[in-house]
Amino acid sequence: MGEEEIYCEMCGSLIKGKPFKALVDGTEMILCANCYNKLMKSGRALPAPERKIEQKKVEKPKKAFKSMDQFEIVEGYGEEIRKGRESKGWTQAVLAQKLKISEALLKKIESEKVKPSIDLAKKIEQILKVKVLQPVEFDEGEENSLSPDKVTFGDVVVVRRDED
Numbered sequence: 715m716g717e718e719e720i721y722c723e724m725c726g727s728l729i730k731g732k733p734f735k736a737l738v739d740g741t742e743m744i745l746c747a748n749c750y751n752k753l754m755k756s757g758r759a760l761p762a763p764e765r766k767i768e769q770k771k772v773e774k775p776k777k778a779f780k781s782m783d784q785f786e787i788v789e790g791y792g793e794e795i796r797k798g799r800e801s802k803g804w805t806q807a808v809l810a811q812k813l814k815i816s817e818a819l820l821k822k823i824e825s826e827k828v829k830p831s832i833d834l835a836k837k838i839e840q841i842l843k844v845k846v847l848q849p850v851e852f853d854e855g856e857e858n859s860l861s862p863d864k865v866t867f868g869d870v871v872v873v874r875r876d877e878d
Contacts, residue, residue, distance in 0.1 A: 722746035724753075726866035743867070756875060785832055785847045792826035798842030799824075813837055 720729045723743045734750035736743055738758065745753070788794070799809045806824070810817040813834065822828040830838065835846045 720744060721866070722749055722868070723866060724749040724868040726864075726868055749868075784850050785835075786850050787829050787832075787835055788846060788848050791830070791835075791846050792824045794844045794846060795838055795842065796824045798838075798844035802842065809841070812841055 720733050721727065722729055722733075722745050724738075724745050725748070727746055727748075729744070729746045731747065734745045734747060736745055736750055736753060738753060799806070804812075806820050807817050810820040813820070815834065819828065823830050830846070832847065838844065839846050
């Protein structure tokens with residue numbers, strides 16, 4: 715297993731070796747040796763206190779959970795909902811009551827003037843047994859990891875240096 719790349723939260727450079735933790739204006743930051751030494755000499759930072767982290771046993775959910783970001787509403791959702799409602803012989807008022815929403819909102823959803831939330835779409839799928847959600851496919855190039863082209867704290871803040 716390779717080591718995880720860590721970037722300095724002040725200058726944004728890749729940290730080679732051991733990262734340093736320091737309190738900078740009350741905020742704990744991970745710094746490279748260069749930024750850490752500069753801040754310690756100027757007296758603008760304090761070494762971060764060591765914290766004891768208690769390991770808590772976390773139970774994993776039995777079902778594979780997909781976050782709401784991984785779903786989107788299908789095209790033609792209003793027609794699907796209307797067909798499902800009519801196949802059960804329900805009026806809009808009956809379905810709205812079962813979904814615990816207003817009849818006016820259900821009318822807007824069926825006419826596709828309003829998109830249902832992901833939670834509401836899941837309820838609709840369970841009650842009517844219709845397909846309203848589809849999984850979102852992500853490109854392999856999309857990553858949320860920190861990379862050098864991201865904005866860092868050091869890009870935004872100007873550090874005052876006291877000259878003696």
